[in-house]
Amino acid sequence: xxxxxxxxxxxxxxxxxxxxxxxxxxxxxxxxxxxxxxxxxxxxxxxxxxxxxxxxxxxxxxxxxxxxxxxxxxxxxxxxxxxxxxxxxxxxxxxxxxxxxxxxxxxxxxxxxxxxxxxxxxxxxxxxxxxxxxxxxxxxxxxxxxxxxxxxxxxxxxxxxxxxxxxxxxxxxxxxxxxxxxxxxxxxxxxxxxxxxxxxxxxxxxxxxxxxxxxxxxxxxxxxxxxxxxxxxxxxxxxxxxxxxxxxxxxxxxxxxxxxxxxxxxxxxxxxxxxxxxxxxxxxxxxxxxxxxxxxxxxxxxxxxxxxxxxxxxxxxxxxxxxxxxxxxxxxxxxxxxxxxxxxxxxxxxx
Ligand code: AQP
Numbered sequence: 001x002x003x004x005x006x007x008x009x010x011x012x013x014x015x016x017x018x019x020x021x022x023x024x025x026x027x028x029x030x031x032x033x034x035x036x037x038x039x040x041x042x043x044x045x046x047x048x049x050x051x052x053x054x055x056x057x058x059x060x061x062x063x064x065x066x067x068x069x070x071x072x073x074x075x076x077x078x079x080x081x082x083x084x085x086x087x088x089x090x091x092x093x094x095x096x097x098x099x100x101x102x103x104x105x106x107x108x109x110x111x112x113x114x115x116x117x118x119x120x121x122x123x124x125x126x127x128x129x130x131x132x133x134x135x136x137x138x139x140x141x142x143x144x145x146x147x148x149x150x151x152x153x154x155x156x157x158x159x160x161x162x163x164x165x166x167x168x169x170x171x172x173x174x175x176x177x178x179x180x181x182x183x184x185x186x187x188x189x190x191x192x193x194x195x196x197x198x199x200x201x202x203x204x205x206x207x208x209x210x211x212x213x214x215x216x217x218x219x220x221x222x223x224x225x226x227x228x229x230x231x232x233x234x235x236x237x238x239x240x241x242x243x244x245x246x247x248x249x250x251x252x253x254x255x256x257x258x259x260x261x262x263x264x265x266x267x268x269x270x271x272x273x274x275x276x277x278x279x280x281x282x283x284x285x286x287x288x289x290x291x292x293x294x295x296x297x298x299x300x301x302x303x304x305x306x307x308x309x310x311x312x313x314x315x316x317x318x319x320x321x322x323x324x325x326x327x328x329x330x331x332x333x334x335x336x337x338x339x340x341x342x343x344x345x346x347x348x349x350x351x
Contacts, residue, residue: 028059029196031164033066033106036083037073038221040090042231042302046206046274047170050305053095055168061101062162062334063091065327068106068113069155072148073137089323090233093313098326106158108331111338115157116150118345122187123153123179132175156180159198161338166201171208172218174200191348195341205281206274212247215263234310237303244268244299249291257282265291268298275301 032052034044052063065087070080084105096103106112128134131152138144147154152175159167159180167177177200184195209219213229223230228243235243249264259266269281272294278284288294316323 028165029163030055030059030061030166030168030201031064031159031162031198032168033064033069033158034087034091035066035069036080036087037070037075038083038223039225039232039234040087041209041219041221041223041233042271042306043170043206043209043219044221045094045233045305046209046271047203048168049091049094050206050274051168051201051203052091052101056096056101059166062104062164062337063096063101064104064106064158064334065091066106066155066158069151072145072151074143085320085323086317088327089313089316089320090309092316092323092326093309095309098330102330102333102337103326104330104334105327108327109161109334109338111161111335111342112154112157115161115338115342115345116154118349119153119157119160119183119187120150121349122183122190123156127179127182128152130175131179133172152176152179153183156183160184160195161341162334163196163341164198165196167198168201168203171202174202187345187348191350194344194348203274204279206270209271209274210263210267212243212264212267215248215267231302233306234313235306236310237307240302240306241299244302245295247295253290255285255288255291255294257285265294268294272298272301275305 030052032048034040034048040049052061055061056063065084067080067084070083088103088105091103092098128149134149134152138148155173155176156179159177160183167173167180169177177198181197181199184197188194188197211217211219211223211227211229212231213227217229219230221230221232228246231240231243247264247268249268250262252262252265255265255269256262257266257269259270265285266281269284272284273279273281275298288297
């Protein structure tokens, strides 16, 4: 992906002008989002949210609760509304500061869907047919929504609208970020340089946190509410301890890091590393001669990360009007940031 600098050379001034307001004074712009499709998990935190918090001072950042994406699967409107607010509250509780980054709700900024259409007129059906998430969640099922098929294009619009140079997401989103890159490059080539070509920015640790009960599957917010495999960010400490202590490992007596052959224990080491700021999960393996101590330390580390978030969440959730007002303000700033790129894209494509 080292060719991005070249891809972006000569980008139209209109597109880059709002970078002047970048608080960090760099050319980095970071965009990412989380879908309010369920209760957020430790996977969402280690793969995405925790990194948003770390990155917010390093670049201009736009973080979105991507509620339109949540319409791609069967949903209950009331629950969607609640989960959108809950997700936004968790963003704040995790430490995102609306004075530093732009915090918004996707559906409040209509430029996302408008740009999506321009990009749909750039994307090929064959590209969308290859999207793994669509193949896994929708293809061949009778009630699959059209929006599930086209959602990677909306995600591309989300990113390109803000001139995102980096997209911090978990490993499962790699193919979608690649599509955003391809569409940006194609649009620029066919209609003149308009978009910044983004780069995927995966987590070094915790890019793919696995289910504790089925460590060959990703930890997901789709898991049933009573699942022991998914740690929710708002799970009480005793529930977290129970889930970690019951995590599936393997029959080998020693602790070793080998994600392919020993996914359960490797996942625990990955979680422990992610929650303690350790960069090398394999190096942690040598500190343990049994699973009991590893599970105890992993549970303690997860609780250590999530307890402050939960305390802050409780305070913020008591004042939902404040959260709503924060999102409204974020939407105003997001609209301002998005407008020049959308205008440039409209002009370039001939509208
Ligand atoms: N298990 C995970 N490990 C690391 N990162 C993860 N992410 C999700 N699960 C993990 C990252 O979190 C961000 C937001 O995810 P999303 O809302 O786009 O939803 P998703 O990737 O579809 O994950 P879900 O909803 O938990 O599960 P499924 O796929 O079953 O619907 C993204 O950056 C994602 O990579």
